[in-house]
Amino acid sequence: METPEDRRYLELHDGHATWLPAAERRFLTEDAVRAVTIVGTVDEVVEQIREAEQAGVTELALQSPLATARDVMREFAERVRPAL
Numbered sequence: 001m002e003t004p005e006d007r008r009y010l011e012l013h014d015g016h017a018t019w020l021p022a023a024e025r026r027f028l029t030e031d032a033v034r035a036v037t038i039v040g041t042v043d044e045v046v047e048q049i050r051e052a053e054q055a056g057v058t059e060l061a062l063q064s065p066l067a068t069a070r071d072v073m074r075e076f077a078e079r080v081r082p083a084l
Contacts, residue, residue, distance in 0.1 A: 046083045
């Protein structure tokens with residue numbers, strides 16, 4: 001079912017950049033995700049963070065759907081942070 005036009009803006013902001021509406025999924029490729037996010041295995045994430053640091057990035061924000069946020073933060077703290 002398509003979202004009525006006068007409510008579509010709510011759908012765009014509801015996920016706060018953590019998911020895409022079905023109509024926009026065709027635009028998202030793996031290359032596009034990797035170009036604008038840090039994603040991958042622990043080793044890949046650590047490498048990407050180090051590359052970002054070398055490029056001058058001083059802050060990162062972890063963002064995930066609310067339903068998985070606690071697990072994402074815990075996994076980052078337990079697996080990624082110690083590897084940095």
